[in-house]
Amino acid sequence: MVSTQPDIAHAVGVVSRFLSNPGKEHWEAVKWILRYLKGTTKMCLCFRNAKPVLEGYTDSDMVGDLDGRKSTSGFLFTFAGGAVSWQSKLQNYVALSTTEAEYITAAEAGKEMLWLQRFLQELGLKQEKFMVHCDSQSAIDLSKNSMYHSRTKHINIRYHWIREVMERQLLELIKIHTDKNPADILTKCLTVLTQGLREFSFKTLFSATEGFHAKNKLGKGGIAQVYRGKLTDGGEIAVKKPLVISEKGKELVMNEMKLLLGSAHHRNIEFASNGSLDYLLFNSETCRAGTLDWKRTYAIIIGVARGLLYLHERSHNVIIHCDIKPTNILIDENWVPKIADFGMANLFPQDQTHVNINEATGTLGYLAPENMDNGHVSPKADTYSFGVVVLELISSRKNWNSHNQSPNGQGLWDTANELCKEVKVSEFMDLKLIPSAILDQVQLYVKIGVLCTEFDLELRPTMDPAYSMLLENHSSSNTQVNEPMRDGSSSSSSTA
Structure with a gap:
């Protein structure tokens, strides 16, 4: 929008795109803008x-x-x-x-x-x-x-x-x-902390989560469980409850608070109310259940990639998440993915290509080879984890157990790479995904997922080119993607 006050220019520009056919959510957005204008009449x-x-x-x-x-x-x-x-x-x-x-x-x-x-x-x-x-x-x-x-x-x-x-x-x-x-x-909606840190008593958190009731549990990690909470004023919060009180647990929680409050503010990095991707994808009760069609699958992949790109290149400090997996990807009510759990995240020095840590950080099945072998961590470690999530999201198979799930005993990467080369990507997809899938797009995304999980660090892309490949000609089969290779030889360019 041009010629409107700068603090609402982006919001007005977004809602104006839907003037010809506004929905309920668009009218709600307009109401928020009007409320903001009413409350800022004395500002100039x-x-x-x-x-x-x-x-x-x-x-x-x-x-x-x-x-x-x-x-x-x-x-x-x-x-x-x-x-x-x-x-x-x-x-x-x-x-x-x-x-x-x-x-x-x-x-x-x-x-x-x-x-x-x-x-x-x-x-x-x-x-x-x-x-x-x-x-x-x-x-x-x-x-x-x-x-x-x-x-x-x-x-x-x-x-x-x-x-x-x-x-x-x-x-x-x-x-x-x-x-x-x-x-x-x-250009974007910004997170604004107007009152600094807000403290809650245990009594308030206990009441907000209904006594940490199982129906409010959003996810579970190695050291804590996360619950959805609702305050008396109607506000929603996420409450992380440690499984065991320990010095290591305190260290991870404080690290997460420091990163989220000091550096990371983005629409794909925050609390969401619709549960984790792991629950929607692998829970025996839901098991995709028609909710994760290709349109939503595609949007989730794009959203996670956008969040990682922000952490690596757009945040004030370069942040390596170190534990990207379906459990740490929350889905909000509009099916927008949110990256969560920054307990293992690392600030990345601007003048270095990588950092070395004492021990591998992350989850088996999503750890980059160089991280697992020698604690070598760079933004490409998150790229590897992202690639695994892409392949799991399309196939509904867990990487760590893919040998047992495959009829020929192959791992997830090997199966994806082989079927992609043979242009048989429909055999890699979850059967529930096939009716809504656009095969050219799926072929492209499987190939990008395989490329992101490349063992050779030099051949693995950073999130910037990976994100560009995901967007570039996304409805076409002509996008140029490097051939993934694990023998260390140079890659050649081919079409997906």
Whole structure:
């Protein structure tokens, strides 16, 4: 949306997409916006007695529109500390990577900066440097060097003009941390902690969970169980109850609190009320039960990938989850996946390619080989776990027990790889998934799942290219995916 107040620009832009055929949930969203406006009538834009400097901020939300697969561009310009120009809208075409989405946004913001420059000149105001802040280093590098990324020839040529503008020093792109970027409010819903930590008494938690009743249990891990709770004011909470009080348990809980409250705020990383993916997929009572059709399966895979991409590349601190598995993926009432349980997560140093820990962390069947063998942990360890989840989600077979479940005694990876090469992916799928499946998409996703579980760390992708492959031509069989190989030889490109 253009020409509305910046704090609601994103929300108004999202609900406006459904003007022709609004549903109940869209009307509820509009009511929330109206309530917000009513409660903020005394708020206004403030211009301080500050140095008259024009600055810009840009941000994008990769595939913010799940229907059209388009990303959202947002930019904000301030003068003397106050907002003077802002915009939040869908990009004109589908971006194939987060770098491309940020690059397009930077180009659009550049046009606005040049217009504002001329406006200032007409007012007789002079400024030596004009800076636009961007939270994507890859997009900044791409704008400076056309050879930086080998897959940029497909980008619409009109966006490349920003390189010439920067060469002429008409503006400069500067890196800014995501949590300090005011343009974030124009591209996504943000988690806001207005009152800091909120403490609850054990009595309150006991009452909220109905005495930790089994019907409210969302999941169980190695050291704790998680329950759904409802407060007297109607608010929903997740309550983690330790199985055994121990120093190790305290350490994991404190680690999780530090990460979630200090670094990770994202729509695919939080509490959800519909139980875990493990329960929906493997519980004898549900066992998929027609609820996880291909459309929902596809959306869950995309959502988990988006959450991991945020942890690895968009969060203020790079976070390695270290325990991605169906038990730690919660599903909300709208079937949106949420990554949970950060007890084993690690902060990843920006200047290192990996970290070594004393012992392997994670769950058998989802541990990357290098983590299991020598405690070698990098973001690619999460990629491996993600690949296992993708294969389990499509086949409804657990990786750790796949040899016993397979008629020929093969493991999950071997079966998936063999059937994918023979284009017999329907034999790998859960039979309940077949009626709703789009075979080309399933073929592509199985191949990506196999590639993500590659034993060789060098051949395994990070989440950025993996996420791009999941989105790129998702309804076509022409997406280029490297052939997975486990003998250490170089991979070749083929179509899914």
